[in-house]
Amino acid sequence: MKLITEETPICEDLEKYTLKNFDSGLNLIAEHKNRIVGVCINSIIERDKPNENIFITDKKFVITASLLGYVEEQAALFQKYPEVSKIFDINILSVDTSYRGKGIGNAFCQKSKDIAKEQGAQLMSITCTSSFSASIAKKNGFEVVYELDYADYKINGEVVLKPEHPHKSIKMLVYSEL
Known part of the structure; x- marks a missing residue:
């Protein structure tokens, strides 16, 4: 999404979005040699309980946040799963490029499943803006419930x-075997 570049190494709105759930006790961090090499930021979404919104001013992040909101609205998980009252959501799943392919993303998914069960969630969700995270989610039993090609989001x-190849769509996936 190019929110962070060499010219703009910080996106304060992205940091606010990421940190709003940071102290929830649901998050995972992978470290190697005192260096963070991956993060999995999670949250609980409850039926009839409004999400905490943040005020966004960064023009690029406004587009991303709008897209995420649109996908959430279109996926309509609580409508598709009327028996569900609590969803464990993987907000961000990110592994440093030099550590990819080493099982860190899979470990994050497996540990998140354990935490979701402990929290009494009946469903897990993840919105994947990257084909890499979507691949990890699928390998861990998540199924696509909504997909939108970036070319169709106007x-x-x-x-x-217009993300780089191979990222052609955003996907909402769920895991229902909790």
Whole structure:
């Protein structure tokens, strides 16, 4: 999504979005030699309990946040799963590029399943903006319930997100075997 670049190494709105659930006790961090090499930021979504919103001013993050909200609205998980009252959501699953392919993402998914069960969630969800995270989720038993090609997401008739290959769509996936 290019929210962080060499020219703009910090996106304060992304940090606020990430940190709003940081102290929940649901998150996972992978470290190697005193260096963080992966994070899995999680939250609980409850039926009839509003999500905590943050005020966003960064123009690029406004687009990303709008897309995430649109996907959540279109996926309509509580409507698709009327028996579910608590969803364990993997908000961010990220592994340093030099540590990918070493099982860290899979370990995050497995440990998140354990935490979700402990928390009494009946469903897990993850919105994948990357084909890499979607692949990890699928390998861990998650199924796609909603997908939108980036080329089809337009604001004022214009395609606003053009990620590099192989990232062609955003996907909402769920795991229902808790």
